[in-house]
Amino acid sequence: MSQAxxxxxxxxxxxxxxxxxxxxxxxxxxxxxxxxxxxxxxxALLVNDNGNYLFVNELFTAKENADYxxxxxxxxxxxxxxxxxxxxxxxxxxDGKWSAxxxxxxxxxxxxxxxxxxxxxxxxxxxxxxxxxxxMRQASKDNDEVMSRIIPYLQIGITEKQVYNTLLELFEExxxxxxxxxxxxxxxxxxxxxxxxxxxxxxxxGDAVLIDMGSHYQGYCSxxxxxxxxxxxxxxxxxxxxxxxxxxxxxxxQPGKKLKEIDKxxxxxxxxxxxxxxxxxxxxxxxxxxxxxxxxVSQANDIIIVEGMCFSIEPGIYLPxxxxxxxxxxxxxxxxxxxxxxxxxxxxxxx
Amino acid sequence: MSQAxxxxxxxxxxxxxxxxxxxxxxxxxxxxxxxxxxxxxxxALLVNDNGNYLFVNELFTAKENADYxxxxxxxxxxxxxxxxxxxxxxxxxxDGKWSAxxxxxxxxxxxxxxxxxxxxxxxxxxxxxxxxxxxMRQASKDNDEVMSRIIPYLQIGITEKQVYNTLLELFEExxxxxxxxxxxxxxxxxxxxxxxxxxxxxxxxGDAVLIDMGSHYQGYCSxxxxxxxxxxxxxxxxxxxxxxxxxxxxxxxQPGKKLKEIDKxxxxxxxxxxxxxxxxxxxxxxxxxxxxxxxxVSQANDIIIVEGMCFSIEPGIYLPxxxxxxxxxxxxxxxxxxxxxxxxxxxxxxx
Numbered sequence: 001m002s003q004a005x006x007x008x009x010x011x012x013x014x015x016x017x018x019x020x021x022x023x024x025x026x027x028x029x030x031x032x033x034x035x036x037x038x039x040x041x042x043x044a045l046l047v048n049d050n051g052n053y054l055f056v057n058e059l060f061t062a063k064e065n066a067d068y069x070x071x072x073x074x075x076x077x078x079x080x081x082x083x084x085x086x087x088x089x090x091x092x093x094x095d096g097k098w099s100a101x102x103x104x105x106x107x108x109x110x111x112x113x114x115x116x117x118x119x120x121x122x123x124x125x126x127x128x129x130x131x132x133x134x135x136m137r138q139a140s141k142d143n144d145e146v147m148s149r150i151i152p153y154l155q156i157g158i159t160e161k162q163v164y165n166t167l168l169e170l171f172e173e174x175x176x177x178x179x180x181x182x183x184x185x186x187x188x189x190x191x192x193x194x195x196x197x198x199x200x201x202x203x204x205x206g207d208a209v210l211i212d213m214g215s216h217y218q219g220y221c222s223x224x225x226x227x228x229x230x231x232x233x234x235x236x237x238x239x240x241x242x243x244x245x246x247x248x249x250x251x252x253x254q255p256g257k258k259l260k261e262i263d264k265x266x267x268x269x270x271x272x273x274x275x276x277x278x279x280x281x282x283x284x285x286x287x288x289x290x291x292x293x294x295x296x297v298s299q300a301n302d303i304i305i306v307e308g309m310c311f312s313i314e315p316g317i318y319l320p321x322x323x324x325x326x327x328x329x330x331x332x333x334x335x336x337x338x339x340x341x342x343x344x345x346x347x348x349x350x351x
Numbered sequence: 352m353s354q355a356x357x358x359x360x361x362x363x364x365x366x367x368x369x370x371x372x373x374x375x376x377x378x379x380x381x382x383x384x385x386x387x388x389x390x391x392x393x394x395a396l397l398v399n400d401n402g403n404y405l406f407v408n409e410l411f412t413a414k415e416n417a418d419y420x421x422x423x424x425x426x427x428x429x430x431x432x433x434x435x436x437x438x439x440x441x442x443x444x445x446d447g448k449w450s451a452x453x454x455x456x457x458x459x460x461x462x463x464x465x466x467x468x469x470x471x472x473x474x475x476x477x478x479x480x481x482x483x484x485x486x487m488r489q490a491s492k493d494n495d496e497v498m499s500r501i502i503p504y505l506q507i508g509i510t511e512k513q514v515y516n517t518l519l520e521l522f523e524e525x526x527x528x529x530x531x532x533x534x535x536x537x538x539x540x541x542x543x544x545x546x547x548x549x550x551x552x553x554x555x556x557g558d559a560v561l562i563d564m565g566s567h568y569q570g571y572c573s574x575x576x577x578x579x580x581x582x583x584x585x586x587x588x589x590x591x592x593x594x595x596x597x598x599x600x601x602x603x604x605q606p607g608k609k610l611k612e613i614d615k616x617x618x619x620x621x622x623x624x625x626x627x628x629x630x631x632x633x634x635x636x637x638x639x640x641x642x643x644x645x646x647x648v649s650q651a652n653d654i655i656i657v658e659g660m661c662f663s664i665e666p667g668i669y670l671p672x673x674x675x676x677x678x679x680x681x682x683x684x685x686x687x688x689x690x691x692x693x694x695x696x697x698x699x700x701x702x
Binding site: 039040058059060075076094095096097098099100101103104105114115116118194195280281282292296298299300 | 390391409410411426427445446447448449450451452454455456465466467469545546631632633643647649650651
């Protein structure tokens with residue numbers, strides 16, 4: 001059985017769970033290397049003392065594997081009943097990502113004590129193995145490469161959409177895998193919206209360019225933001241503050257500290273210049289197979305930092321109707337400090 | 352209040368639901384025209400006799416609207432508690448697409464009788480208004496246009512990936528909206544897999560080309576499949592069978608019949624030639640704001656056909672290691688028959 005699945009079984013017995021139901025695409029990939037997008041059709045891995053069962057619609061082909069028995073069903077069958085027939089006890093962990101529709105059907109069909117096992121799974125996935133760390137490094141290397149290759153395109157007159165499309169082409173050429181999320185390209189005022197969707201805005205004199213983007217390497221994600229400058233006193237001022245907040249937060253990372261302490265370092269620094277209210281989001285998020293996964297680097301997160309964690313550090317200042325700056329790296333937690341996975345410069349760069 | 356929301360309120364009182372919680376992206380778009388992708392952060396519209404409340408993270412900006420009161424929360428607050436505070440009764444409908452994690456948290460925090468209201472919502476959304484019908488027509492018109500423009504590219508030596516990329520460019524040019532799903536381009540044997548992912552397979556002599564694709568028009572989806580031929584006796588034979596199954600099924604559509612009767616028409620026809628076991632999926636699916644939405648045209652579906660429904664008719668025959676043919680149209684149900692939304696020819700076309 002895979003190491004990950006073994007750890008999961010140990011966690012189940014500690015939590016006295018009779019059964020555990022894993023349904024999320026990424027969790028299935030992580031625990032049993034199943035790569036099936038089953039849409040609205042149920043897919044589930046049931047783990048209990050009788051064995052592991054993978055329920056999947058016969059429209060899809062699951063890899064044979066000694067780790068589980070495959071139970072195929074067709075569109076005329078009720079997969080919830082098939083699943084219920086193989087449950088062994090009354091204390092059932094379910095994947096937090098499962099849909100309420102399936103869960104409520106199972107609850108009706110098999111009354112028991114149901115618990116979200118998202119936390120159990122998160123506690124396994126958040127520490128990256130050596131193999132995963134290597135993939136995270138390579139993904140960020142590719143991301144650095146694309147960021148440096150986009151710079152020549154950032155010329156007055158180009159549109160956000162054109163930069164966006166060029167980014168997709170560069171990623172395709174370098175990584176041969178889908179991007180980890182739709183790149184954000186925001187010019188000038190548009191950068192005041194942290195989630196801006198690239199449109200036909202044209203790059204003008206004085207506009208900064210914010211680019212937030214990420215790639216995949218063998219399924220593992222990268223994610224980085226840089227903001228490129230033109231002469232604009234306000235934006236240049238906040239740039240230095242955000243850069244320093246990023247560096248201070250990264251330097252503060254250490255096993256044993258809490259994630260919220262790291263958020264505080266960046267937030268306090270930004271607040272000391274009076275911009276606290278314009279740093280409207282958490283400092284960072286966990287990353288791995290998913291671009292956002294546990295744990296957040298936020299004011300509310302008491303999770304203790306440990307070696308092998310991987311997360312983003314992305315302070316930002318967003319000034320409505322003026323513009324915004326965000327600078328984001330991925331970091332990997334080492335024995336006593338953070339290893340920053342992005343080597344792309346954070347010094348002011350003018351286009 | 353919007354017509355759709357009014358109908359929903361009527362349904363709630365019929366089902367004696369005290370509260371209803373809508374969380375799915377498309378449901379929020381449909382009922383209150385909210386277009387927010389909130390990721391792992393909770394978004395929910397609570398509907399009850401006290402009013403309608405939209406809970407959304409302050410990172411996002413929700414349109415002000417007389418139909419609801421906006422309740423913003425931040426990353427340090429527990430949105431489930433805020434939601435629970437505004438519940439009015441003990442019979443609560445929840446969106447079937449909600450995640451188990453949120454539902455289980457709410458169940459813990461506010462014990463009550465929870466029901467999946469997916470069916471209530473589906474029963475409203477499956478009948479398209481005149482305005483929606485118009486958008487569905489236009490989306491399929493665009494899809495027809497792209498299909499006709501891809502033909503000149505289908506030359507020996509081209510790869511699936513190249514055709515795929517060209518399709519994306521054509522859609523971008525014609526529709527200015529994202530595609531409704533990643534196009535499927537499958538050459539030769541690859542077409543034996545109904546869910547084939549386009550790769551670097553090169554088009555060779557004798558290979559048929561299966562293209563399954565769809566666009567958006569003002570958020571509404573199109574979806575069509577055509578299979579283009581080269582000389583290949585087996586594929587040409589199954590082509591005629593699939594084509595006839597498609598036509599017979601479309602002609603059989605009539606308000607008052609059950610969806611499964613339509614599936615049966617196509618399935619029986621294909622089976623009469625001995626290919627029943629190679630038609631491995633349902634005949635079709637509902638479509639609208641989502642590319643797959645209720646109801647399936649399947650052997651199991653007793654739903655009665657009514658005017659205003661919109662769904663796909665897509666029989667296929669998939670011969671392992673040989674190839675496959677699928678021919679798919681969208682249809683809209685009129686007063687007494689189906690109106691086929693795709694006008695792209697189904698006659699044999701050789702490339």
